[in-house]
Amino acid sequence: MRGLTALLALSLAACSAPTVEITPTPTPTHEPGTALVTVLLDLSGARAPSGVAQRNAMQLWLDQQQLRGGPQRIRAKFVDLAGSDAQLIIELRRAAVDDRADAVVIGSPFAYDETFASALAVARLPILLTLPAPDPASRPGGGWAFALAPTYTDLARAAVTDATQRGVLLPVLLASDESPPAIAERLALAGELEQRGLIAPTVVTVTAQDAATRVRAGAAFARSAFFTGPAATYLDATRSLAAAGLTPRIYLSYLMESGDAAALREGADLATWPGSRNLAAVSTAPTSPERAAFLQGFSARHGAASTPAATAYDALALIDAAAASVGGTPDRMRLRDRLEATTFAGITTRYAFTAARHAGFDTVDLVYLRWSVGARVGFALAPEPAPKEER
Numbered sequence: 001m002r003g004l005t006a007l008l009a010l011s012l013a014a015c016s017a018p019t020v021e022i023t024p025t026p027t028p029t030h031e032p033g034t035a036l037v038t039v040l041l042d043l044s045g046a047r048a049p050s051g052v053a054q055r056n057a058m059q060l061w062l063d064q065q066q067l068r069g070g071p072q073r074i075r076a077k078f079v080d081l082a083g084s085d086a087q088l089i090i091e092l093r094r095a096a097v098d099d100r101a102d103a104v105v106i107g108s109p110f111a112y113d114e115t116f117a118s119a120l121a122v123a124r125l126p127i128l129l130t131l132p133a134p135d136p137a138s139r140p141g142g143g144w145a146f147a148l149a150p151t152y153t154d155l156a157r158a159a160v161t162d163a164t165q166r167g168v169l170l171p172v173l174l175a176s177d178e179s180p181p182a183i184a185e186r187l188a189l190a191g192e193l194e195q196r197g198l199i200a201p202t203v204v205t206v207t208a209q210d211a212a213t214r215v216r217a218g219a220a221f222a223r224s225a226f227f228t229g230p231a232a233t234y235l236d237a238t239r240s241l242a243a244a245g246l247t248p249r250i251y252l253s254y255l256m257e258s259g260d261a262a263a264l265r266e267g268a269d270l271a272t273w274p275g276s277r278n279l280a281a282v283s284t285a286p287t288s289p290e291r292a293a294f295l296q297g298f299s300a301r302h303g304a305a306s307t308p309a310a311t312a313y314d315a316l317a318l319i320d321a322a323a324a325s326v327g328g329t330p331d332r333m334r335l336r337d338r339l340e341a342t343t344f345a346g347i348t349t350r351y352a353f354t355a356a357r358h359a360g361f362d363t364v365d366l367v368y369l370r371w372s373v374g375a376r377v378g379f380a381l382a383p384e385p386a387p388k389e390e391r
Contacts, residue, residue: 035102035323035330037076037316038095042108045083046208047230049257054107054130054312056302057294061316064297073323074316077101081108085180089119096123102323102330105315107131107308109230109255111180117141126336128318130311132181132254135359146339147359148311148318148351149254154363155274156188159251160196162272162368163224165385168249173222174201175215175234177208182229185253189226201226212237222248229253231260231273238267251368258304258378261371268371272382275307276348277367281376294347304378307348307369314346 039058041051055078062076077099081087088110095101104123107130110116120127120141127145129136135151136142150158163169172193176186186203193201204218215237219225225248227234238250243266252273264271278291281304294313298305322338323330342360343352351360372380 038101039105043080053309057309057313109181125332128315137358150361152188156192160192168223172201173218173225175204177229185228208233212240224249226251231256242267272368275369280381281378310348
């Protein structure tokens with residue numbers, strides 16, 4: 001009887017307990033004077049080397065900012081896209097709507113298509129692109145995007161000019177893995193050749209598995225070979241050409257990391273790729289204290305810094321400078337307007353944006369690099385073309 005009484009008492013207490021209310025998670029709030037930055041990178045999957053290098057560079061910037069003291073104007077959130085273009089659109093929306101980010105940095109290759117343009121128009125917040133893309137100002141929705149890397153047109157012009165000056169342009173082989181960025185590179189190169197009145201190149205479509213076989217068949221007659229898409233796709237192909245005694249001048253992608261460059265091994269003498277002169281192991285470019293601190297700090301932690309890694313570092317510095325200039329908690333529109341009026345001396349290059357041009361890389365700093373394994377291991381300037389004899 002006593003047990004039944006106790007059970008009844010517990011039941012009555014449970015029925016009379018107040019209802020528990022479930023409330024939504026509060027929307028993130030801004031700390032005064034702090035810009036929230038979402039960084040979208042490939043931190044896993046086949047494109048991870050580029051994403052990880054960029055994250056490492058941005059973390060170095062954050063650590064250095066903390067050591068400098070003073071106001072901490074940037075709070076960064078890193079998101080792994082794992083090589084998914086669809087995930088990029090999802091995370092861009094999440095950053096704009098759910099996280100209420102003030103700016104987004106995209107360090108993943110993607111297709112600047114109608115879907116991406118629509119996402120930009122909906123997000124309406126400053127977006128910095130660290131890898132090659134078209135000039136956003138010429139594309140729908142591009143008023144909110146800022147390209148820190150050379151455009152595909154800039155890269156195509158530089159490649160054809162370099163091969164021409166070296167006297168190795170024709171015959172030319174053009175290989176593509178048919179990923180969206182590779183297609184954009186291929187079309188830009190074909191367009192540059194056509195604009196100069198040159199014959200159409202031989203185009204070979206490859207995958208990472210068959211690149212060595214397909215490239216070797218086409219390279220037997222070529223004096224230059226443009227390989228579009230991630231450099232990792234063509235490492236075996238480049239080594240196999242060197243082993244077979246074939247010596248076309250190979251132009252690899254701007255997306256070159258130190259691990260891929262070191263893996264070229266015997267193919268390193270054939271290969272070159274575009275990058276910033278300011279990051280070469282031996283460079284005639286003037287070095288600022290900020291650049292020296294970046295190169296030393298990154299090298300101590302991770303080895304030689306690639307151009308995309310340095311550009312990611314610059315992306316945070318640009319947002320920080322823009323946020324400082326508008327004062328207080330940055331408004332998206334004011335931050336965008338400040339970026340559009342910015343000329344900024346970065347680690348990689350001097351960036352300059354206008355309302356008519358949102359591609360900020362100064363092409364005077366665009367050079368061709370190679371991998372050095374001598375006294376200084378790392379990225380080095382490719383030898384200048386030999387001067388042509390007067391006739």
